[in-house]
Every structure is written in C-alpha cells, then in structure tokens.
Amino acid sequence: QTVVTQEPSFSVSPGGTVTLTCGLSSGSVSTSSYPSWYQQTPGQAPRTLIYSTNTRSSGVPDRFSGSILGNKAALTITGAQADDESDYYCVLYMGSGIRVFGGGTKLTVL
Amino acid sequence: EVQLLESGGGLVQPGGSLRLSCAASGFTFSSYDMSWVRQAPGKGLEWVSVISASGASTYYADSVKGRFTVSRDNSENTLYVQMNSLRAEDTAVYYCAPVASGTKFDPWGQGTQVTVSS
Numbered sequence: 001q002t003v004v005t006q007e008p009s010f011s012v013s014p015g016g017t018v019t020l021t022c023g024l025s026s027g028s029v030s031t032s033s034y035p036s037w038y039q040q041t042p043g044q045a046p047r048t049l050i051y052s053t054n055t056r057s058s059g060v061p062d063r064f065s066g067s068i069l070g071n072k073a074a075l076t077i078t079g080a081q082a083d084d085e086s087d088y089y090c091v092l093y094m095g096s097g098i099r100v101f102g103g104g105t106k107l108t109v110l
Numbered sequence: 111e112v113q114l115l116e117s118g119g120g121l122v123q124p125g126g127s128l129r130l131s132c133a134a135s136g137f138t139f140s141s142y143d144m145s146w147v148r149q150a151p152g153k154g155l156e157w158v159s160v161i162s163a164s165g166a167s168t169y170y171a172d173s174v175k176g177r178f179t180v181s182r183d184n185s186e187n188t189l190y191v192q193m194n195s196l197r198a199e200d201t202a203v204y205y206c207a208p209v210a211s212g213t214k215f216d217p218w219g220q221g222t223q224v225t226v227s228s
Contacts, residue, residue, distance in 0.1 A: 067143075
C-alpha cells in the first residue's frame, strides 16, 4: 500500500521561508494527484490552504504557495509568522476514488 | 453561509454500531461529492470515504472497507455513514466535507467524537 510521506517536523525562524514536501513511498507526485494542503491548530478543524497543486483557497494569504518540486508536492511559506505554527497535512488523489493523507508536519516558528 | 453539522457520535462497545449524520446547508448539496475524514486522538487526518453527488458511487479506505457504508439523502441535504463492527482504532473525531478538485475538502464541520471502548 502506497504511503504519503511528509516531514514529521520542521522549524523556521520568524520572517523566514520554509518548504514542506509531500511524497509517495512508491512513485512520483504530479498534478494528476491533485495535491491539497491543510493547516490545523490544536482543537480546531482543518483549514484549506492550497488545492489542485497551487490554487490558494479563499482568504489564504499569498505567502502560502503550492508547487511540484521534483517528484513531490510542496508547500512554501514565505515570511513565516508566529501564527503559522501549526500542523500541516497534504492529501493526494490516488485514483479509483481513493484519497490518502500524509502523516502531517508539525511546524515550529522560533 | 455554508454549514456542516455532524452528529451521532458517542461511546460504543467494540463490535458495536453507530450511524453518523452530517446536515449540510448554504450550498447545493446535491451537486457535490461528499467525504468523511477522521482524526484519532493525537494523530493525523485519515480519509475514510467519499460518495458521489448522485449517490451512485462510493469509495472507502482499506481500514473501513466492508464495515462502513456511506449514503446520502439529497432531499434532506444530509450525509450519513453507518459504522459496523467498530474497533478501538475507529476512535476519532469524524468530519464531513464537500469534495471538489479531487482533494479539496472544504469547508469542514466541527466534527463528532466517536469512542469505541468497553
């Protein structure tokens, strides 16, 4: 069974830039995987940041961007702020109706 | 305003059953595929199932296939999931969400807690 991989944790300095990735244990992520990214803080429902690889959801600041880097999907945060400290999840479409979330990345801003 | 209200969660014994509901409003429910996503305590998000807009097609994660059945009533703008043969590992907050663009689950409700324990 294919696993969606994310870095378990990442750290960024305030004002810095960080790129989180979303890969496959077997194979490559492409636009046909329709990668999406979600932000979640403790006790809250997830918030949609990016869908269809690089489309920002309504109200999401432009310092969040999505792309394909090599064989992975990527979420880049430019000018990180303290309230970006959250868990970030990607999800991929695997075909045949199946979606799979990555294990999530805990982002620390310090 | 789009609203999703999940209900039906609670405490159930292993091997038991539960039916969750998701009442939708503020959008054309019958035009959207709908999904269930869950989150176990302290764990990440897990996609559970999706049902097409018409209800004709359903798909499930391997972890729930054969035990969960998703359905919808477009006349009542309500999504359901019937959960049978529940296990401790099904303990989670269950969210419903409309699906677009393949993997865009948006918006999310506040979820309903399911606890499987003796």
